[in-house]
Amino acid sequence: MVWNMNDYPSTMKNLDSLVRKKAIDVANALLQDGYPEGRAIPIATQQAQQWYDNASSEEKAAFRQEKPPQKNDSHAGSKRSGKLLDADVKVNYSDKQWQVISKGAKKASETYDTKEEAIERAKYIAQNKETSLEIYKENGDLQETRDFSK
Incomplete structure (x- = not known):
C-alpha cells in the first residue's frame, strides 16, 4: 500500500508534518523497491527524522514547498x-x-x-x-x- 498526507500509517500520526511528509515519501520509495510495509515504515520514519534533524532551514523550506506525496507518484527504483x-x-x-x-x-x-x-x-x-x-x-x-x- 502506498500513502499520501491524508492516508498514512497510524505510527506517523504524531510526527511533525514535515517529518511525516518526508517519511511518506521515503516509505513509498521503499515499497517501490520491494520492501514490505512492516520494514518500510520504521526505516522511513527513522530516515525522515534523521533528515529533519540534520537538514538546513533552506532544505526544509524547499521540501515544504514541494508537492505532497501522492499514492500514484512514480518512484523509480534505484538499484x-x-x-x-x-x-x-x-x-x-x-x-x-x-x-x-x-x-x-x-x-x-x-x-x-x-x-x-x-x-x-x-x-x-x-x-x-x-x-x-x-x-x-x-x-x-x-x-x-x-x-x-x-
Missing part, C-alpha cells in the same frame, strides 16, 4: 538505494570522528565524538535493516561483527 538499504552497517574512525556508514556508501550517515555513541546508533540502524554491524578499532582493524538478520 544503488536498494543495495544501501540492505547493506551492512560499519562503525569506523576517520577524520578524528567515529562514523556510522553503510557498506558501499560514499559518505557517513552520521558522525560522533565517541565510539560508544556511534555503536549505539549503528546498532539501532542495523537492527531496523536486519543486517550486520561491523565495529572497527581506531587503527582500522575489525574488532567485532554483530548479526541482526532474522
